[in-house]
Amino acid sequence: MNLDKEKKDILKEIANIGAGNAATAFSTMVDQKIDITVPRIELMPIEDLPEITGDQEDYISCTLINFEGEISGKILLVLEMQVVEKVLHLLFREGELPEDEIQNSALRELGNILSGAYLKAINIFSNLNLSQGLPAVAYDMAGAVLSSSVIDFNQSDDEIILLETEFIISDEKLELYYFFIPEEESIDIFFQHLMGDNLD
């Protein structure tokens, strides 16, 4: 995959708007002001994905959403478990957390809303009409979860695009990893839509 400066800038712009949308949606859910940092874009080999949070044995949550339309692929939202706990406390306000199934349901919904916000930014920018599938979640070792998330994927050069954003809630940074992983045959279509005739 070739990700030159121009393509990177476009992705950064999309990520910025996507994260902005996501922060607004998130902010409504928890009724607090949420700021975002400038997204970081990186092209990374698929083999490095399991170590993205630092250690393959880190306990993480990952929401996986398939999207399809003119292009297809996956969106992954990855949070470390400490962050998930903070988010749950924000969602359920004070007191003790409800039972696991309700927590899971809340997290799936959050994943749905956040990824929807990104997808909307992609739709607007690219004029592609993409729809998202039902979210699926996993909580476990980063290595196990992340390797399994992309494994069934048709990517011959085995590289994926990582967009990383931080959400800042009342001066506290919450790290959110967001992966946009178009299928290999979709990547060219994607950039053609974004760049028109400027594609080399």
Place this chain on the structure above:
Amino acid sequence: MITLISVEQKEERKTIVKMGDWAVDQEDSQLVILGLGSCIGVALYDDFTKIGGLAHVMLPKSKGKKKAEAKYADTAVPFLLEKMIEKGAKRRRLKAKIVGGAGMFKTEGGQSVMQIGKKNIEAVKEVLKNQKIRIVGSDLAKDYGRSMYFHLTDGKVRVTAFNKENITI
């Protein structure tokens, strides 16, 4: 000058085998995979020479791809065999232990969304059968991640998981 090293003092080498990768080593060594989900760790062991090999298999079939042999079940096993035989292992003594193949992701109703773990298990079992290598231990499927530590001194494989008892196969 003669230096004597007692067994206790000898430090075990430790090799981490990443996704799609492989390693072969002999005695006093540990081959490790951290965080196996739907991937499968295929451990082959020759208990006479204490040569062991570990492949971190990601997908069932290579579909003719020549690169990254360890990534696919159908190419990983013959490839690992070849590397172990080169090092001095004997094919007839090799036994297999396999770990992983879980279904990690679930939707609202608790349904597993990807069947790749299951397909990996089938593919690995089939290729081992074709190569006439007996499976002497396994910890497979279910819905959680595992780490595996393959000790080449005795061929034992320790499997760890979150909130689960460690097991040795």
